[in-house]
Amino acid sequence: MNILVINSGSSSLKYQLYNMNDESVLAKGLVERIGMDSSILTHKPTGKQDVTEVSEILEHNTAIRKVLACLTDKEHGVLASIDEINAVGHRVVHGGEFFKASALVDADTKTKIRQLFDLAPLHNPAAMMGITATEVNMPGVPQVVVFDTAFHQTMPEKAFMYAIPRVLYNKYKVRRYGAHGTSHDFVSKAAAEYLERPLEDLKIITCHIGNGGSVTAVQGGISVDTSMGMTPLEGLMMGTRSGDLDPAIVPYVMNKEELSVGEVNSMLNKHSGLLAISGISSDMRDIEAGAEKGDPNSTLAYDMYEYRLRKYIGSYTAAMNGVDVIVFTAGVGENSSKLREKVLKNLTFLGIELDEEANKVRSGDPRRITTVNSKVQVLVVPTNEELVIARDTNRIVQGING
Ligand code: ADP
Numbered sequence: 001m002n003i004l005v006i007n008s009g010s011s012s013l014k015y016q017l018y019n020m021n022d023e024s025v026l027a028k029g030l031v032e033r034i035g036m037d038s039s040i041l042t043h044k045p046t047g048k049q050d051v052t053e054v055s056e057i058l059e060h061n062t063a064i065r066k067v068l069a070c071l072t073d074k075e076h077g078v079l080a081s082i083d084e085i086n087a088v089g090h091r092v093v094h095g096g097e098f099f100k101a102s103a104l105v106d107a108d109t110k111t112k113i114r115q116l117f118d119l120a121p122l123h124n125p126a127a128m129m130g131i132t133a134t135e136v137n138m139p140g141v142p143q144v145v146v147f148d149t150a151f152h153q154t155m156p157e158k159a160f161m162y163a164i165p166r167v168l169y170n171k172y173k174v175r176r177y178g179a180h181g182t183s184h185d186f187v188s189k190a191a192a193e194y195l196e197r198p199l200e201d202l203k204i205i206t207c208h209i210g211n212g213g214s215v216t217a218v219q220g221g222i223s224v225d226t227s228m229g230m231t232p233l234e235g236l237m238m239g240t241r242s243g244d245l246d247p248a249i250v251p252y253v254m255n256k257e258e259l260s261v262g263e264v265n266s267m268l269n270k271h272s273g274l275l276a277i278s279g280i281s282s283d284m285r286d287i288e289a290g291a292e293k294g295d296p297n298s299t300l301a302y303d304m305y306e307y308r309l310r311k312y313i314g315s316y317t318a319a320m321n322g323v324d325v326i327v328f329t330a331g332v333g334e335n336s337s338k339l340r341e342k343v344l345k346n347l348t349f350l351g352i353e354l355d356e357e358a359n360k361v362r363s364g365d366p367r368r369i370t371t372v373n374s375k376v377q378v379l380v381v382p383t384n385e386e387l388v389i390a391r392d393t394n395r396i397v398q399g400i401n402g
Helices: 060-071 107-116 123-137 149-156 167-172 181-195 249-257 260-269 273-278 284-292 298-319 330-335 337-345 358-359 385-401
Strands: 001-009 013-019 023-031 037-043 051-056 087-092 144-146 203-207 213-218 222-227 325-329 377-379
Touching: 001 060, 001 107, 001 284, 001 385, 013 060, 013 123, 013 144, 013 385, 023 060, 037 060, 051 060, 051 107, 051 144, 107 123, 107 358, 123 144, 144 385, 149 181, 149 203, 149 222, 181 203, 181 213, 181 222, 181 325, 203 298, 203 330, 213 298, 213 337, 213 358, 222 298, 249 260, 273 284, 273 298, 325 330, 330 337, 337 358
Parallel strands: 001 087, 087 144, 203 325, 325 377
Antiparallel strands: 001 013, 013 023, 023 037, 037 051, 203 213, 213 222
8 A cells, every 4th residue: 555645835745655564655755836937846765866856847736747757757766657556645734623533535525625725825725736636647546634733623612712702703713723733643642652651541741843833732642722723823932933922912013014914924924933033043953053152132032932832831731730741843842952951951840850861862763851750751752744644544545445
């Protein structure tokens, strides 16, 4: 069983081909700058030379065609024919209240994804383009959609409702949906497995911190609260996103600076966060380097980032009346031992005892970074959203066939 996992953005398309017999990756790659005349396709077949092609790729249809050509190419291909791809799994950002789990693509699924365009105007239309392009190029191959929001559909009303007029929920479904659900789900399960403890018994706080970031309270294996909101802007301070702020700032700044809705949206999503405070970069590596050199703006950006993350951990400990395990994952969470150390050294009131040596170890496997006596176990668990998509696709497609 070979499964192609596709993650379509508005101008990019990432792919990964799995052989599900042993969950090995046969090839992966990325098409960037779709819609521009010099699009770049980077194809990485396992065990063969990487290939980069620059050409005009105006839409997702052409992007998929080129990816399929790469996968079946005589020299750098990994398949004899496209027929060897048994199913395709797509990442879709927003499943709204429709999707509590991954789903097979059919007419009804597509209608619902379209109905959610308003809630994810950048992401869901891009995913739809990927689905349509797959249908055109691989007719008859079953497709499955895996939603970033689905894992959080278990949140209770008290966690997902905003304290604003109810009519806005009734009419427009304004509520918290969260994101990175696939990752929070994966790392919380992996943590329980690593600790050899039943997931049902555990209170876990998962910190997915990359360019975007979110924290989730996972109690008994289900999401009970998460820091991202109706959109991925709420919650933690991120690379270029503000995270939480007083909502009154929005009309105030719009008024003072004569900003349009689009401009203020862009300010909060693209020109805030680490980038705005440091004035140099949205990349945590640059911020850490700046702070180490004593640059005051980088130091403030770093301190704010850590402080806000730590406050969410405290808040979710209160939400669950305790915490057994804290998990760090994604680009910053997996790689920045310094950030983890700073957070954990300020959480000693929870009985956390950091194992400084273990925290410095780099590895692609789940690992513990606290001492055996630590009251709360802290783990670093590399996330693998593509693998979850491949597994879900496999499960759903096997279900149909069986
Ligand atoms: P995305 O949210 O785009 O999926 P990733 O999870 O790949 O992002 O995280 C990317 C971020 O991880 C980078 O912007 C960078 O700040 C951070 N990062 C990667 N390696 C390190 C490192 N060694 N130290 C600190 N931060 C790192």
